[in-house]
Amino acid sequence: MAILDDSQEALSTTEVPFLPTAQKWGLYSAAASVIFTIILSMVGFNFTSMGSFLMFSLLIGAVAIGLMITFGVLTIREHRTNLGGFIDFKQAFLVCFTTFMISLVIGTVFNFIYNNYVNPSFMDGMRESMNAMFEEANVPEAGRADAMKGLDDAKTIPGTLKSMVTGSIMSAIVAAIMAAVMKKARPVFG
Secondary structure, three states: OOOOOOOOOOOOOOOOOOHHHHHHHHHHHHHHHHHHHHHHHHHOOOOOOHHHHHHHHHHHHHHHHHHHHHHHHHHHHHHHHHOOOOEOHHHHHHHHHHHHHHHHHHHHHHHHHHHHHHOHHHHHHHHHHHHHHHHHOOOOHHHHHHHHHHHHHOOOHHHHHHHHHHHHHHHHHHHHHHHHHHOEOOOOOO
8 A cells, every 4th residue: 555655656757847956056066166266266376396286286176076976966866856766867967967067157157257357367376386387397398388378278268168168078978977877767566
């Protein structure tokens, strides 16, 4: 009788829209991204050695990946609950990827405005610090030019769009992996 009284009926994926969940977690993720950017700006970018720069870069990367995974898991878990405890790969990917894209667009627009209009001196300080590190490490001029071009591109609209495309591809890959891990099929005889 417990099965007949179960209020968790089989829900169609079309009956429960994914967009409200994706919007909510996308905005939370974007807020975390903005806060992370502001904290990085306050910490500064004054490194005297290549080793300290690499350690800081690894830390930033680990935090960014951790935030992405955390918000992806929370998004898929909430939508799976909304669907009655089960979710297929397509729905999990769709809700997770949409969350990542909302966060990516808001975070990228914020970074563009912040680096160009709010605190343009941050990028200048980064440039000076990187030049000093390159001189200390005897990095060839060609390597320096590539790194500096990347900094300059970050302040332009084409560079920002290129960054968004790269971020979209990475978001799709991470969303696909997370969807594959978190999908939960409805039992055939359940």
